[in-house]
Amino acid sequence: MGKMYINGEWVKSKTGETRKVINPYNQEVIDTVAEGNREDTIYAIQAARKAFNNEDWRQLTGEERGDLLYQIAQSIRKERDELARLETLNTGKVLTESIGDIDGVANVFQYYAGLADKDGGSVINSPNPNSVSRVVREPVGVCGLISPWNFPLLQLSYKVAPAIAAGNTMVIKPSELTPLTTIKLIEIMEEVGFPSGVINLVLGQGSTVGQEIAESLDVDLVSFTGGTETGRTIMQAATSNFKKTSLELGGNSPNIIFADAQFETAVDYALNAIFFTTGQACNAGTRLLVEKSIHNEFVNELVKRAKNIRMGDGLDPETEMGPLVSAAHLNNVDNYIQIAIEEGAELAVGGKRPEGETLQKGFFIEPTIFNHCHSKMSIVQEETFGPILTIETFDTEEEAIQLGNDTRYGLAAAVWTEDTNRAERVVGQLLAGTVWVNDFHINFPQAPWGGYKQSGIGREMGKEGLEEYTELKHVYKNTAPQPMGWFGNQ
Numbered sequence: 001m002g003k004m005y006i007n008g009e010w011v012k013s014k015t016g017e018t019r020k021v022i023n024p025y026n027q028e029v030i031d032t033v034a035e036g037n038r039e040d041t042i043y044a045i046q047a048a049r050k051a052f053n054n055e056d057w058r059q060l061t062g063e064e065r066g067d068l069l070y071q072i073a074q075s076i077r078k079e080r081d082e083l084a085r086l087e088t089l090n091t092g093k094v095l096t097e098s099i100g101d102i103d104g105v106a107n108v109f110q111y112y113a114g115l116a117d118k119d120g121g122s123v124i125n126s127p128n129p130n131s132v133s134r135v136v137r138e139p140v141g142v143c144g145l146i147s148p149w150n151f152p153l154l155q156l157s158y159k160v161a162p163a164i165a166a167g168n169t170m171v172i173k174p175s176e177l178t179p180l181t182t183i184k185l186i187e188i189m190e191e192v193g194f195p196s197g198v199i200n201l202v203l204g205q206g207s208t209v210g211q212e213i214a215e216s217l218d219v220d221l222v223s224f225t226g227g228t229e230t231g232r233t234i235m236q237a238a239t240s241n242f243k244k245t246s247l248e249l250g251g252n253s254p255n256i257i258f259a260d261a262q263f264e265t266a267v268d269y270a271l272n273a274i275f276f277t278t279g280q281a282c283n284a285g286t287r288l289l290v291e292k293s294i295h296n297e298f299v300n301e302l303v304k305r306a307k308n309i310r311m312g313d314g315l316d317p318e319t320e321m322g323p324l325v326s327a328a329h330l331n332n333v334d335n336y337i338q339i340a341i342e343e344g345a346e347l348a349v350g351g352k353r354p355e356g357e358t359l360q361k362g363f364f365i366e367p368t369i370f371n372h373c374h375s376k377m378s379i380v381q382e383e384t385f386g387p388i389l390t391i392e393t394f395d396t397e398e399e400a401i402q403l404g405n406d407t408r409y410g411l412a413a414a415v416w417t418e419d420t421n422r423a424e425r426v427v428g429q430l431l432a433g434t435v436w437v438n439d440f441h442i443n444f445p446q447a448p449w450g451g452y453k454q455s456g457i458g459r460e461m462g463k464e465g466l467e468e469y470t471e472l473k474h475v476y477k478n479t480a481p482q483p484m485g486w487f488g489n490q
């Protein structure tokens with residue numbers, strides 16, 4: 001049974017409650033894990049606070065913390081196959097995607113291992129002679145790290161690695177649906193060796209464990225990745241002590257195709273942009289905007305290929321697309337499809353559960369494309385988080401930009417054109433944290449990741465992702481102090 005890790009020990013929940021972890025491909029139980037609640041969370045927060053005040057952790061140098069991170073990266077590489085297998089069993093995503101995720105996790109730990117000893121602060125200009133003024137970065141304190149189910153370990157690594165690099169302690173809360181690779185990561189970290197209480201893992205629901213983290217007066221920073229509405233609740237709860245808040249939220253990314261784009265490559269990437277991870281990527285290319293002159297040809301090709309996508313068990317090398325993560329999510333996605341039809345979107349392919357005996361137990365939905373959509377439709381405005389592509393058309397560059405930005409989200413966007421000047425003009429106008437030119441999905445630890453508008457606050461990865469986990473301190477030293485004689489000096 002998967003346990004929680006609090007104050008350097010593997011523990012059951014205080015109530016003894018457990019939760020079954022399900023394989024979304026066949027609904028089989030993969031494991032049973034502890035189900036924590038508020039009381040367990042409070043205990044973990046206290047352990048993290050004690051560890052933060054403990055010299056064993058506070059006295060470690062950046063170089064030493066970097067070394068711990070480097071060892072974690074190495075262990076992840078050794079355990080790559082097992083971690084990837086677990087991720088696929090728990091999420092349903094195809095194994096090659098999980099392998100890519102786990103490689104990404106190792107790269108994130110390695111990147112922050114390298115950054116941990118790089119920032120020694122800076123000396124700034126002081127207006128006074130005989131003084132030294134410097135600015136240093138210090139850890140924030142106890143961090144609450146709340147992660148989602150779609151890239152369980154990868155999204156968590158964006159938080160854990162910089163939090164350690166900066167010298168914080170933490171309470172980690174993975175999604176209740178996908179805790180298995182996180183448990184394995186904690187095993188790896190325990191083996192690498194951290195003082196008790198530096199890393200704590202509490203398993204359980206968002207409304208209890210997550211809410212306690214967000215509300216607690218003893219948590220100094222909350223970093224959350226998940227849905228925009230949950231982010232709103234967390235931000236409100238975090239006002240309890242005005243804790244630092246980093247939010248990586250939803251997206252509804254435009255993928256803009258100009259008529260001069262390389263046709264075959266743009267079609268190929270448009271499919272990948274939406275159907276990768278069964279459309280359950282925050283930055284999925286959900287809104288395809290195609291220049292009118294190539295619209296028919298482009299859609300025909302997309303539909304032809306979408307029909308051929310092989311659904312199945314993520315562990316089967318023949319599978320191209322796995323199931324959705326849960327029955328509840330399947331229901332959400334199905335609802336969006338019905339609403340789209342009611343609102344008059346033209347269903348070009350998919351839109352239903354697949355046939356075939358082997359797919360009946362899994363939470364599958366066919367790759368779905370809606371043609372002739374417009375901005376007022378719910379399916380265009382809302383994040384469906386499933387394998388559903390909407391298609392709109394444009395005539396001019398200005399119209400493409402206007403449609404691309406016609407959303408409350410601003411996580412990512414892509415533009416496809418052979419005209420480099422046009423690409424730059426469009427990039428400059430799109431309101432998104434990442435813009436790809438003639439590419440999609442790519443992200444790596446050196447580049448900051450995060451959203452404009454309602455896609456979030458703050459950035460993960462890059463050096464900016466480390467700064468999120470620090471407080472800035474200005475230190476002013478008078479090197480020749482003299483009495484001022486300001487008060488009572490008659």
Ligand SMILES: NC(=O)c1ccc[n+]([C@@H]2O[C@H](COP(=O)([O-])OP(=O)(O)OC[C@H]3O[C@@H](n4cnc5c(N)ncnc54)[C@H](O)[C@@H]3O)[C@@H](O)[C@H]2O)c1
Pocket residue numbers: 146147148149150151155173174175176204205206207209210211212214225226227228230231233234248249250251281282283383385411450451455456
């Ligand atoms: N911007 C990004 O980088 C990024 C990356 C991945 C996923 N996402 C977003 O995540 C969403 C899908 O993930 P999800 O369904 O797991 O999201 P979710 O918001 O339902 O849950 C995310 C996490 O928050 C916890 N949670 C739920 N309610 C909470 C509360 N009241 N207080 C504290 N914690 C709470 C959950 O238990 C889970 O661990 C999508 O909207 C997707 O776009 C964003």
Ligand SMILES: C[N+](C)(C)CC=O
Pocket residue numbers: 150151154155280281282283443449
């Ligand atoms: C940030 N990324 C691309 C790994 C996952 C989004 O859901």
